Amino acid sequence: MAAIESTWVVLALIPSLIAALILASRMSFFEKLPNLRDSITTIATILTFLVIMLFVLPPVLEGEILYYELFELIPNLSVAFEVDAFGMVFALVTSSLWIATNIYAIGYMRGLKEHAQTRFFIYFTISIFAALGIAFSANLLTLFIFYEILSIVTYPLVIHHQDRKAMTGGTEYLIYLIVTSMLFQLLAILLIFGLTGTLDYTEGGFLAGHGTALMQTIIFLLLIFGYAKAALFPIHKWLPTAMVAPTPVSALLHAVAVVVAGVFSVMRVVFDVFGPTLMKALSLDLVLGGFAAFTLLAALLYGLTQDNLKRRVAYSTVNQLSVMMLGAALLTKTAMTGSIIHIAAHSFGKIILFFAAGAIYVAAHKKLISKLDGIGKQMPITMVCFFIGMLAMIAVPLTFAFTSKGMMVEGALAGNYLIFCGVFLLAGFLDLIYFFPIVFRAFLRDLPKGEKKEWKEAPLPILGLVVAPIAAVTVFVVVFYFVPYPFMDLAEIKIGNVGHVEDVMPHEEAQHLGHTAELAVLGIVILFAIANYAYFGKSKGRERIRFDTPWIYGGNPLSKVSHWSSRKVANFYRYMVYVSRSPAEWLLSAVTRKDLKEAKKYLAVSLQAHVTSTTSMAVLYLTIGFIIFILIKGGGMG
Structure with a gap:
């Protein structure tokens, strides 16, 4: 079925993004005017829902698919949005429940007199922007981009209390989601593009006839475990841990x-x-x-x-x-x-x-x-x-x-x-x-x-x-x-x-x-x-x-087995982070002329530990992925 180009797909994302940018531009100002701040977020939730309900939903219910391309990276690979019936389900759930959640959050945060409420609502609002981006993604690349945005912007929400328990839970949350995404999801995406030359969704699938059965099975496993937010065993432990939020x-x-x-x-x-x-x-x-x-x-x-x-x-x-x-x-x-x-x-x-x-x-x-x-x-x-x-x-x-x-x-x-x-x-x-x-x-x-x-x-x-x-x-x-x-x-x-x-x-x-x-x-x-x-x-x-x-x-x-397995997986992730952080430690030691032990200690206690870890791992797995991609193309499997 041919897709219809529609700017409403993009316009549905704009209210939440604008609201977050407005709050971020004057955080101290809005901290003193909570009623204005909360009015902005509430209006953004209602506008988003209305745009989706009035302008995006009707054509989708008639069987149409809406499409909008932001830009093309290379031939057959673009960052684009597409709204089909399945994406519409996710978008409706998100936009409707966001209204209730935003109102509830206002009462909850005020009732407990929580600190940094403006910062909280900035990231809270961007999270819905990212979720809608996932719902409207037209291909695996766009999905990956917004998937990562959602992981990153929810991290400050998980560690909102900023105590030791929150920081520990937030670290585990970030490690599970980012590492699995870089280790499994990104590699699978590169393999798929190498085999098929496209990442665009096709109803009924597009991978048939590309690669061997073993390769297709490996790609499937990489994807289902690369989407750690789905919490399949044994990469589920981040979810209850994030309850410190x-x-x-x-x-x-x-x-x-x-x-x-x-x-x-x-x-x-x-x-x-x-x-x-x-x-x-x-x-x-x-x-x-x-x-x-x-x-x-x-x-x-x-x-x-x-x-x-x-x-x-x-x-x-x-x-x-x-x-x-x-x-x-x-x-x-x-x-x-x-x-x-x-x-x-x-x-x-x-x-x-x-x-x-x-x-x-x-x-x-x-x-x-x-x-x-x-x-x-x-x-x-x-x-x-x-x-x-x-x-x-x-x-x-x-x-x-x-x-x-x-x-x-x-x-x-x-x-x-x-x-x-x-x-x-x-x-x-x-x-x-x-x-x-x-x-x-x-x-x-x-x-x-x-x-x-x-x-x-x-x-x-x-x-x-x-x-x-x-x-x-x-x-x-x-x-x-x-x-x-x-x-x-x-x-x-x-x-x-x-x-x-x-x-x-x-x-x-x-x-x-x-x-x-x-x-x-x-x-x-x-x-x-x-x-x-x-x-x-x-x-x-x-x-x-x-x-x-x-x-x-x-x-x-089964609880003892589950607990033991989860602990082993968490230890594996910590080891991978430790390994991936080594280049950053060496570089920091060389630039600052600090002893290597001091550099390790500095990274271990700073927020840069998470940044350098995920950056190093991204570079590492991107490199591995591109090597595999080149080998596949060179072998004539594409």
Whole structure:
């Protein structure tokens, strides 16, 4: 299908960029005028959403693809934007939830009297600019550029508190995202360009017939692990570590921009780089499905050990991201459609949980699940919304996620992926074990001694700014179940253009069995909740679920393995950073005439450590990539 040139694609990016530049031009000025600053960011969010809804969405719903080229680097390689139905889903989720997140962030930051609020909103606003750039990317190069911008501008948000814990978490966050991107993603991009002579997306894929099966498989692995924002095991650890950030940042990372960008990138590879036909021929459906299924279950089991509310919700995000990737890996029409819809379903449901966690901290200064006894009696609006968000994660009827997960279960049956179907159903059961103690404590436990049963929602001056976004998003989680517009339409348009593998089981039979299986699991979930009432109701003390807790009560046979693997991967990254920093240390020693030990010490404690590390690694892997590129072209493989 021929694309239509449209400047609206670029205009949709401009409000957020202009708002960030205005704030950055006079930071001290806007620090003294918070109302003006917050008005600018709010207007930018609304303008962005309106441009996308009024001028970008309508032609895409009619099946058109919008295109705009910024500039051409070399023949067949340009920085360009393209909006298809799939990119539109990401853009709609980002632009709509950004409005709620921005309002919530204003209330949260003011309620806690956070420092450097202007700096915070500058990077917060640029993050949405980068996310939309990813959604509108026309090729792998444009995607890579905006992917890196998003990694870099979210780093100051993660380390906002600027204490030791924040700096440590931010360093790990940056190392995971930048190193994997330079090590895997960039190398894969260079290999693809060397083999095909293009990086432009083609619905249904463009890599078939280029290179050997082994080379194509290697490229696929490089890409799915190069997009570390998707948090596939074992490169998932950055995500819960980043919970040192303020809650609005957690919402941005887990629901609006960062992780959605990772899953979006992986699914873009499946749909428009490899395509369902090549994926099936190379058995890459089983490769991606296997990694996603293991990550899905391991994240749930490992998250059960977390007493920190935000960290537990963070591991739920790792799980849900893998649900989307597993759905895309099945390659059947229903499953792939459901995986796209689940991007929206998860984002709307998950942001409620993070908003609620932040509201609890603003009002009661509580972070631990073990300290939430009776909080539902003090904060009924917040905790009722949390409960509905929890139901969305479990995917019960009347929530948007029930639609998307149901389609993926049906798709698994239609494609005869019975094991993956079992994984979907088991995940729904484990989700209850995961969240049940939180809701039970909040509503059915008595308040701790000394605490009064009094209204304790967010402080009155900022009540609307914190609680209103939570309630509004909660309403949409239910509304989209009945009216899934426009996400269902966009997903069907995309999969209709991409194509799919043929179903093994007739659609009607798969649909019937899928509904039956979902209802059976829902029944088991209800029985499990009743059966475990006595355990959760009578247990005393801190009640942190430990490794030695019986499995039926949330014990975790995989958590030790997961913890060990994550630690080994983190050590590998640290070693790679150490190796890549050596040239910078030598150069600093030669220029400043410092002893080499002094240069190492200086780099180790300064922000330049991150800059020099990533720069050195970028140069190193670019060099390796170009050498491989030259060898491929010289060998006549292009």
